[in-house]
Amino acid sequence: MSRFTLAAGALCQRELLLLWRHKTNVLQPLIFYLIVMTLFPLALGHSAKLLARIAPGVAWVAALLSMLLSLENLFAKDHQDGSLEILLLSPQPLPALVLVKIFTHWLVTGLPIVLLTPLMALLMGMPDVSWHYLMLGLLLGTPSLSLVGAIGSALTVGLSSSGVLIALLMLPLYIPVLIFGSGLVVTAAAGLPVAGILAILGALLCLCIALAPLACGFALRVACQ
Amino acid sequence: MLTVTGLCTERDERALFENLSFTVNKGQLLQITGPNGAGKTTLLRTLATLYQPEAGQISFEGRSINAGDPNYCQSLLYIGHQAGIKAGLTVKENITWLCALQGGVPAAAPLREGLRALGLQDMQHSLAGSLSAGQKRKVALTRLLLTRASLWILDEPFTALDKASCDWLTQCLYQHSGAGGAVIFTSHQALTLEGITTLSLGEGGHDE
Amino acid sequence: MWTFFYKMSSGRSFYQLSGRFIPFFALASMLLFAYGLVGGLWLAPPDFQQGDAFRIIYIHVPSAFLSLMIFSVMTFCAVLSLVWRIKMADLILQVSCPLGAWFTALALATGSIWGKPMWGTYWVWDARLTSELILLFIYFGVIVLSHTIPEERTAAKASAILTLVGFVDIPIIHFSVNWWNTLHQGDTLKIFSKSTIAPSMLHPLLAMIGAFAFFYGWMCLSRARSLCLLKDKRARWVEELVKSW
Numbered sequence: 001m002s003r004f005t006l007a008a009g010a011l012c013q014r015e016l017l018l019l020w021r022h023k024t025n026v027l028q029p030l031i032f033y034l035i036v037m038t039l040f041p042l043a044l045g046h047s048a049k050l051l052a053r054i055a056p057g058v059a060w061v062a063a064l065l066s067m068l069l070s071l072e073n074l075f076a077k078d079h080q081d082g083s084l085e086i087l088l089l090s091p092q093p094l095p096a097l098v099l100v101k102i103f104t105h106w107l108v109t110g111l112p113i114v115l116l117t118p119l120m121a122l123l124m125g126m127p128d129v130s131w132h133y134l135m136l137g138l139l140l141g142t143p144s145l146s147l148v149g150a151i152g153s154a155l156t157v158g159l160s161s162s163g164v165l166i167a168l169l170m171l172p173l174y175i176p177v178l179i180f181g182s183g184l185v186v187t188a189a190a191g192l193p194v195a196g197i198l199a200i201l202g203a204l205l206c207l208c209i210a211l212a213p214l215a216c217g218f219a220l221r222v223a224c225q
Numbered sequence: 226m227l228t229v230t231g232l233c234t235e236r237d238e239r240a241l242f243e244n245l246s247f248t249v250n251k252g253q254l255l256q257i258t259g260p261n262g263a264g265k266t267t268l269l270r271t272l273a274t275l276y277q278p279e280a281g282q283i284s285f286e287g288r289s290i291n292a293g294d295p296n297y298c299q300s301l302l303y304i305g306h307q308a309g310i311k312a313g314l315t316v317k318e319n320i321t322w323l324c325a326l327q328g329g330v331p332a333a334a335p336l337r338e339g340l341r342a343l344g345l346q347d348m349q350h351s352l353a354g355s356l357s358a359g360q361k362r363k364v365a366l367t368r369l370l371l372t373r374a375s376l377w378i379l380d381e382p383f384t385a386l387d388k389a390s391c392d393w394l395t396q397c398l399y400q401h402s403g404a405g406g407a408v409i410f411t412s413h414q415a416l417t418l419e420g421i422t423t424l425s426l427g428e429g430g431h432d433e
Numbered sequence: 434m435w436t437f438f439y440k441m442s443s444g445r446s447f448y449q450l451s452g453r454f455i456p457f458f459a460l461a462s463m464l465l466f467a468y469g470l471v472g473g474l475w476l477a478p479p480d481f482q483q484g485d486a487f488r489i490i491y492i493h494v495p496s497a498f499l500s501l502m503i504f505s506v507m508t509f510c511a512v513l514s515l516v517w518r519i520k521m522a523d524l525i526l527q528v529s530c531p532l533g534a535w536f537t538a539l540a541l542a543t544g545s546i547w548g549k550p551m552w553g554t555y556w557v558w559d560a561r562l563t564s565e566l567i568l569l570f571i572y573f574g575v576i577v578l579s580h581t582i583p584e585e586r587t588a589a590k591a592s593a594i595l596t597l598v599g600f601v602d603i604p605i606i607h608f609s610v611n612w613w614n615t616l617h618q619g620d621t622l623k624i625f626s627k628s629t630i631a632p633s634m635l636h637p638l639l640a641m642i643g644a645f646a647f648f649y650g651w652m653c654l655s656r657a658r659s660l661c662l663l664k665d666k667r668a669r670w671v672e673e674l675v676k677s678w
Contacts, residue, residue, distance in 0.1 A: 003328030010325030018313045082307025085275060090326045091298040151598055155591045168577055172570040173602045176609035183616055215598055221292055222590040225276050
């Protein structure tokens with residue numbers, strides 16, 4: 001086993017262990033997601049037709065907000081106890097380690113949101129084809145959200161209350177994923193071809209995987225000065 | 226081993242040190258002294274490439290280094306004020322993780338020995354969050370036994386340690402320098418150690 | 434070229450050099466403003482469809498142009514600051530950001546004032562308007578970030594990184610907003626196409642764009658100069674400068 005896989009595996013294991021020991025922290029964004037979804041029928045009325053129409057957009061906005069909520073702690077705790085410095089001084093490439101960290105973060109925040117889609121579809125009365133594509137879109141889109149959001153988290157790492165600030169910095173940058181993610185469902189529901197949109201979402205994800213860890217690593221080095 | 230030339234660093238528009246040059250050789254124990262605010266921690270962080278100096282060059286074994294240089298990171302062990310001990314992990318998990326990040330698995334024998342020497346052998350499986358400040362420090366210092374790094378940079382390693390552990394640490398430092406390693410550290414304790422070079426930073430902290 | 438940038442990394446030479454540029458920028462901006470305003474507001478004939486309402490383009494188009502140009506300048510500064518650690522680039526970035534935000538806000542405001550007679554409403558979710566609004570949000574993000582981080586150097590580097598990330602994202606945002614707009618059946622009127630604009634209308638417009646650009650250069654340099662003095666307030670050259678007054 002190479003040194004990098006050893007380090008990456010240990011980091012992944014450590015992250016999951018810590019998340020497992022603080023389960024409530026992990027659950028908070030998910031519960032938030034469910035509550036936000038519940039608010040819309042209460043605010044807009046429960047006409048089945050309206051709900052089915054707005055559901056994909058609402059699900060995307062709620063997913064976006066709940067992922068932002070969980071990003072505040074991505075690097076902040078490591079910064080407080082000094083383990084971020086140790087991460088920076090590791091002989092392994094920093095962007096790769098950051099990527100591992102973001103991936104574990106997505107596993108516990110993004111993936112559950114993707115998996116909750118059928119439940120959402122049930123609550124909002126979405127037609128089958130819509131929620132299938134919603135789920136696919138979320139699966140391709142939420143990792144991009146984690147990756148881009150991690151940059152905001154890294155930039156604000158030394159600041160005491162960074163939650164709103166991260167949202168302010170990162171929400172404008174989330175717009176492409178939001179547009180194509182919800183556009184995918186609208187297009188699919190209209191019976192139009194969706195391969196192009198899926199390709200764009202995939203391309204956005206590739207771009208994020210390539211660039212976001214670099215930017216994050218750079219931002220972390222700056223923030224730790 | 227480590228050569229510093231013309232290092233300048235400022236904090237809040239105030240020069241902490243200007244044109245600082247020194248060399249650390251194999252087997253040398255270098256203590257950085259100076260009043261509070263003289264820039265001891267900043268100097269150590271600069272040497273560890275965590276802080277970017279305004280000017281100057283740091284070279285390790287003849288090669289100039291930048292932040293994140295993998296060779297340098299492999300040969301460096303840095304323990305800062307915040308030792309990087311995760312409250313949510315047990316003592317053993319913490320040590321294992323810290324070793325893995327450096328690219329190694331902790332060898333069982335030295336680990337057991339070190340934990341015993343520091344009086345931590347019964348706490349291997351307790352959460353680090355429940356330990357006292359001194360005990361957490363000791364967990365971090367266990368890394369000294371498990372690393373193959375040749376250059377140690379330790380920020381206030383003696384803080385919060387009891388007498389026995391201080392002795393253990395002193396012995397550890399000597400052993401490392403005897404084996405050809407180098408140590409750069411800061412300490413407020415008046416140490417009566419032999420063979421230590423000191424570098425004292427200016428009285429900058431009392432100017433204002 | 435390189436010696437120029439190297440010189441720019443010292444506060445003193447930046448202060449001296451920018452002092453020489455400022456009068457030139459101010460004069461150029463004033464002359465172009467005079468020509469552009471007279472040419473645009475009096476000499477140019479009214480548009481045969483829009484009447485005199487079209488004259489707002491002499492403010493609207495330059496501000497929209499500047500909103501993008503300033504972000505490009507900021508990106509250039511961000512690269513200079515992150516790669517070559519040129520300190521003055523940080524200053525330029527820092528002072529450009531609020532200026533850029535103001536020009537973006539001006540473009541949005543004039544756009545919606547123009548929209549009222551043309552489209553019958555102050556705001557439509559047109560692709561350009563939406564992109565411009567998002568650009569304003571990105572400007573806000575950089576401003577807020579640079580003011581929230583207490584340590585000056587960290588703040589400058591962090592805003593440089595955010596600027597670069599924003600620069601990569603802006604074309605993607607623009608593309609996606611365009612796509613979104615066609616998906617939702619654009620209900621907007623097309624603004625008259627640029628190629629058919631008469632020279633008597635076009636020349637003042639170009640002059641106004643130039644005037645705005647020089648005005649930005651003027652404001653940016655003067656603000657950077659005062660920041661530079663503040664930053665180096667303990668340096669010998671600032672002391673000498675103050676004494677010589």
